[in-house]
Amino acid sequence: MNQITQHLETLQCNVENTPAILERLLRTIRVRGFALENMEMKTNHQQLDITFNVCGERSITMLINQLNKLVDVNDIYLCEKSDNERLSA
Amino acid sequence: MNGAESIIEAFKRHKIETVFGYPGGCIMPLYDALVTARDNDSHHALQHVLCRHEQGCALAADGYARSSGKIGVCLATSGPGATNLITGVANAFADSTPMLVITGQVPVGLIGTDAFQETDILGMTLGIVKHSYLISDVDELPDIMEQAIKLAQSGRPGPVWIDIPKDVLLARVSPDASTPAEHSANAISQHTNTISAWRNHIDQARQMLASATKPLIYTGGGVPLSNAESTLRAFIETTQIPCVETLKGLGNSGRSYPHNLGMLGMHGSKAANLAIQECDLLISAGARFDDRATGKVSTFAPNAKIIQIECDPAEISKLKACDVALQGDLADILPALSMPLTIAEWQHACSTSKQTHGFCRPANNGEASQSEAINGPDFIAMLSRLTHANSIISCDVGQHQMWVAQNYQFDHPRHHLSSGGLGTMGFGLPAAIGAQFAMPDHTIINVSGDGSFMMNAQELATIKRHRLPIKIIILDNQCLGMVRQQQELFYKERYSEIDLSDNPDFLKMAEAFEIPSHSINQASQVQRAIEMLFAYDGPMLLHVNINPHDNVWPIVKPGSANSDMLDETNHSNQSEESAA
Numbered sequence: 001m002n003q004i005t006q007h008l009e010t011l012q013c014n015v016e017n018t019p020a021i022l023e024r025l026l027r028t029i030r031v032r033g034f035a036l037e038n039m040e041m042k043t044n045h046q047q048l049d050i051t052f053n054v055c056g057e058r059s060i061t062m063l064i065n066q067l068n069k070l071v072d073v074n075d076i077y078l079c080e081k082s083d084n085e086r087l088s089a
Numbered sequence: 090m091n092g093a094e095s096i097i098e099a100f101k102r103h104k105i106e107t108v109f110g111y112p113g114g115c116i117m118p119l120y121d122a123l124v125t126a127r128d129n130d131s132h133h134a135l136q137h138v139l140c141r142h143e144q145g146c147a148l149a150a151d152g153y154a155r156s157s158g159k160i161g162v163c164l165a166t167s168g169p170g171a172t173n174l175i176t177g178v179a180n181a182f183a184d185s186t187p188m189l190v191i192t193g194q195v196p197v198g199l200i201g202t203d204a205f206q207e208t209d210i211l212g213m214t215l216g217i218v219k220h221s222y223l224i225s226d227v228d229e230l231p232d233i234m235e236q237a238i239k240l241a242q243s244g245r246p247g248p249v250w251i252d253i254p255k256d257v258l259l260a261r262v263s264p265d266a267s268t269p270a271e272h273s274a275n276a277i278s279q280h281t282n283t284i285s286a287w288r289n290h291i292d293q294a295r296q297m298l299a300s301a302t303k304p305l306i307y308t309g310g311g312v313p314l315s316n317a318e319s320t321l322r323a324f325i326e327t328t329q330i331p332c333v334e335t336l337k338g339l340g341n342s343g344r345s346y347p348h349n350l351g352m353l354g355m356h357g358s359k360a361a362n363l364a365i366q367e368c369d370l371l372i373s374a375g376a377r378f379d380d381r382a383t384g385k386v387s388t389f390a391p392n393a394k395i396i397q398i399e400c401d402p403a404e405i406s407k408l409k410a411c412d413v414a415l416q417g418d419l420a421d422i423l424p425a426l427s428m429p430l431t432i433a434e435w436q437h438a439c440s441t442s443k444q445t446h447g448f449c450r451p452a453n454n455g456e457a458s459q460s461e462a463i464n465g466p467d468f469i470a471m472l473s474r475l476t477h478a479n480s481i482i483s484c485d486v487g488q489h490q491m492w493v494a495q496n497y498q499f500d501h502p503r504h505h506l507s508s509g510g511l512g513t514m515g516f517g518l519p520a521a522i523g524a525q526f527a528m529p530d531h532t533i534i535n536v537s538g539d540g541s542f543m544m545n546a547q548e549l550a551t552i553k554r555h556r557l558p559i560k561i562i563i564l565d566n567q568c569l570g571m572v573r574q575q576q577e578l579f580y581k582e583r584y585s586e587i588d589l590s591d592n593p594d595f596l597k598m599a600e601a602f603e604i605p606s607h608s609i610n611q612a613s614q615v616q617r618a619i620e621m622l623f624a625y626d627g628p629m630l631l632h633v634n635i636n637p638h639d640n641v642w643p644i645v646k647p648g649s650a651n652s653d654m655l656d657e658t659n660h661s662n663q664s665e666e667s668a669a
């Protein structure tokens with residue numbers, strides 16, 4: 001069997017708090033080949049600040065590009081590895 | 090003004106004049122507003138087309154949009170009305186068709202109570218829309234209509250779905266909210282602004298093009314979607330670059346362009362697939378490296394550097410890493426990349442390959458002997474020869490669809506309506522209806538298979554009602570031909586559920602809808618039958634009996650490299666282990 005390399009990455013995003021926004025984010029993560037390991041969410045007026053830990057074999061840039069296409073996503077970025085360790089600790 | 094009337098106002102603002110729909114309980118307030126609009130507004134001729142199944146509505150809206158470049162609109166009620174739309178909307182999503190979908194929903198207070206005809210349509214359709222809205226406050230409706238219409242048509246287009254509870258449709262819109270706010274578009278500006286990121290990389294791309302010895306352009310459905318047909322024609326005129334086209338890009342470079350090698354991919358021409366293997370620079374323009382086009386993607390364009398022209402950032406290097414990405418609008422980028430090229434040797438090699446490996450059937454059925462059976466590809470070649478320049482062909486899905494792609498010489502991408510991304514059997518008839526409403530002066534021809542035709546045959550009633558002069562051609566091979574072919578080649582001839590030898594009498598079906606029809610089964614009848622179709626000025630159905638054993642050649646086994654094309658002579662002993 002091939003050796004599979006999984007990466008754990010942390011994404012931080014700001015989204016509009018609209019109907020189904022969480023479903024949109026989560027289904028994109030699932031369909032594009034990632035598993036959710038951890039998630040933190042805070043409401044911020046009409047918006048949500050969300051941090052995800054996701055794990056997968058595919059390119060994280062591709063996932064970010066897909067998430068960025070969601071109309072209610074205002075802003076999304078990949079955290080540095082040091083942030084990763086902090087969040088998954 | 091109530092919510093429903095504000096929807097009609099939005100149609101009026103955006104000059105939306107044709108909508109395809111089917112009424113029912115929760116969407117009734119909108120149907121009531123249609124009556125008011127018809128009675129009170131002589132300036133805005135809003136036409137509602139009642140298809141006979143909501144899937145027909147969505148696919149007709151898709152055909153309307155594809156043929157004209159305008160937005161397609163469909164309406165349905167909650168529950169079964171909304172779920173019936175799903176296949177049509179998924180079809181539009183897969184092919185990036187600009188579409189607005191409006192459904193009724195149960196009243197706000199009943200959502201979540203398992204009410205009559207309640208379905209969570211927003212949840213069910215998240216994966217097949219560009220965006221969607223569930224409206225709970227009528228004052229949001231005018232702004233959301235504005236955003237939705239804009240979103241559906243901007244950047245990479247797609248379907249936008251608005252689900253509206255019945256009580257919201259009936260509620261009064263407060264005067265301040267009744268015209269969309271100036272800022273309503275700001276909320277989505279990030280998704281609608283034109284991108285000019287390409288400017289940073291254009292010099293590099295120009296250098297690559299100037300130094301390439303075997304450059305090739307690969308164009309797709311993005312060309313018509315960005316209205317870049319004439320820009321592309323100017324580009325190839327200047328560069329004289331050899332080109333290949335995807336299924337949805339057929340017609341992009343025009344039937345008379347000498348360096349057009351035709352369709353690439355699974356059923357593409359050998360000339361197109363070989364050019365991809367050979368080229369040292371591949372410019373992808375509005376194409377997305379779909380597996381039906383690339384075959385095994387790791388073996389696609391193995392010797393080439395890649396310049397990818399693309400408006401959707403998520404498509405860049407998604408399946409095949411590119412060397413330079415030009416992100417933005419094709420119509421802006423192609424002129425900036427254009428330059429005369431000195432590639433005579435490569436042009437010559439491509440022309441020679443086109444002569445030997447291109448699709449160019451002689452279309453000589455006229456001379457066929459009395460008793461010869463009709464061959465599907467020959468029929469299409471003859472159709473191509475006899476049709477007028479302004480004919481639009483809508484296809485269904487299967488062998489007949491591929492024979493059209495291979496043998497019909499398209500001169501414009503909007504003249505070929507084919508379900509590419511989703512491959513939806515049943516697309517052809519409703520798409521032809523939509524196209525006929527959008528393009529009343531064009532001849533609309535639906536080429537269908539005996540399997541596909543039955544999937545939306547109820548739309549014959551829509552043709553009857555409006556006396557739409559659509560020409561329906563059924564290539565009847567008494568089976569699900571494309572599935573039969575794959576079972577023959579890849580499943581050791583173990584045929585499973587492909588028999589349609591007990592098809593209904595298609596002529597009697599046509600008669601039931603007052604559509605004249607006739608049937609042919611010999612090659613010598615083809616030319617006259619096609620001429621008769623065009624001589625008649627109303628709808629007509631031509632039933633064409635073809636040989637059930639005809640196959641589509643060449644074929645690349647799903648999952649294989651495009652260089653491994655099979656044809657009549659080399660197809661034995663293929664098994665299905667890796668087929669996808």
Ligand SMILES: Cc1ncc(C[n+]2csc(CCOP(=O)(O)OP(=O)(O)O)c2C)c(N)n1
Nearest residue numbers: 487488489512514538539540541569570571
């Ligand atoms: C809605 C739908 N169901 C099933 C399929 C799978 N499928 C692809 S081609 C095909 C056979 C089509 O038969 P027909 O319309 O008679 O065309 P032919 O291949 O014989 O020309 C089938 C079943 C599909 N593409 N769409």
